[in-house]
Amino acid sequence: MSKLTIALDIMGGDHGPPVILSASLRAVRQHPDTHFIFCGQRAIIEPALADLNSSQRERVHIEHCEDVVEMDDKPASALRSKQDSSMKRIVELVEQGKADACVSAGNTGALLALAYYRLKTLQGVDRPALVSFMPTAGNHKVLLLDLGANVNCTADTLFQYAVMGSVLAEQMTGKQAPRVALLNVGEEDIKGNALVKMANQQLKQTPALNYIGYVEGDDIFTDYADVVVTDGFTGNVALKSSEGLAKLVVNEAKRFSAANLWTRTMARVALPLLKTIYNRVNPDQYNGASLIGLRGIVVKSHGNASADAFYYAINQAMQEARLRVPEKIKSKIETVLLEQL
Known part of the structure; x- marks a missing residue:
């Protein structure tokens, strides 16, 4: 791929353009071989580009979009009434082949x-899936x-998730035959609901995947599997719970270290170790659900x-592009479907 182009929704997110622009400008500076399309209101975007040098500015194109999809807008409303939104524009640019990938922090x-x-x-593929790395x-x-x-998923949907997740894990980590598991309430075959059991049987009969069976929630973080598959309801709860736990641990460490002179002294001694642990679990570096x-x-x-x-999310899009x-997922899906014929 000679020239990479990434489309960015500048208007999305809880914190709005200031945060998104800061990350986007960092990406422009850090990736001199990449072009960017900033989609949003020109009056907000243009002044922020003044800090770029001439060569950096040449790699940024502004697509003016009048409408903004708010975080509380209903999806149907965004589709119908906000025809000139920055979110719609970035997706259109990918559809038209003018951008290799797009990123938004807006309304999911x-x-x-x-x-x-x-x-x-x-x-x-029946339905797309949101997927992200976790430590x-x-x-x-x-x-x-x-x-x-x-x-709400079917067994076929979970099966397709497993195939797609396996491809993404292999491409992003370089690991051959990544281990794929189904999230369940137990590791035994008798455990789980009918949906999970049906998907389990399908995956067992697919030699193109390195399927290792069921995994329980406490093993997500133990390096037992490279890909963990579940429905969107369970997956979202697992994600938000883990993020909440990471924040709790960090906040408790800060509170404890500031309790008195002794704990403040010990915290200064342990600071390098605490920073290392924080960097490992910091949710920011795992931001960017594909x-x-x-x-x-x-x-x-x-x-x-x-x-x-948001900068990490941009990097995720660039790497996938x-x-x-x-294309790799398409090829794998076709191979697996042919094996089932």
């Missing part, structure tokens, strides 16, 4: 609806999907993302 439901409507799913023991990461794109299964690359950042977190992830 609206982005899912727009992406599904405009880009369509790959052949053999595990050691220096490894695990892909968890679905994170909320589809709260909407996989579509005919294009769409990355969803947390709505309350910091500038650092360079690796041509949708």
Whole structure:
């Protein structure tokens, strides 16, 4: 891929353009081989570009969009009434081949609806899935999907998630035959509901995947599997719970270290260790949930993302674009479907 182009929704997110622009300008400076399309209101974007030098400014194109999809807008409203929104424009740019990927921190439901409507799913994929990396023991990461794109799934949908997750894990980590597991309430075959049991049987009969069976919630972070598959309702709860726990641990460590002179002294001694642990569990570096299964690359950042977190989401989109992830998923899906004939 000679020239990479990333479309960014400057208007989305809880904190609005200031945070998104800060991350976006950092991406422009850090990636001199990449072009960016900033979508949003020109009057807000243009002044922020003044700090770029001439060569950096040449790699940024502004697409003026009058409308803004608010965080509380209903997806149907975003599709119908906000025809000139920055969120819609970034998806259109991917659809038209003018951008290799797009990133938004805006309304999740609206982005899912727009992406599904405009880009369509790959052949053999019923519904796209939201997927993101999470930390595990050691220096490894695990892909968890679905994170909320589809709260109600069929066994076929879970099977497709497993195939797509396996491809993404292999491409993003370089690990051959990544271990794929189904999230369940137990590891025994008798455990789980009918949906999970049906998906389990399908996956067992698919030699193209390195399927290792069931995994329980407490093993998501133990490096037991490289890909953990579940429905969107369960996946979203697992994601938000883990993020909440990480914040609790950090806040408790801060509170304890400031309790008295002794704990403040000990905290200063342990500061390098505490920073290392914090960097491992900091949710910001895992920001950027990919909407996989579509005919294009769409990355969803947390709505309350910091500038650092949104920058990580941009990097995620760039990496997937360079690796041509949708094409790899398409090829894998076709291979698996042929094996089932």
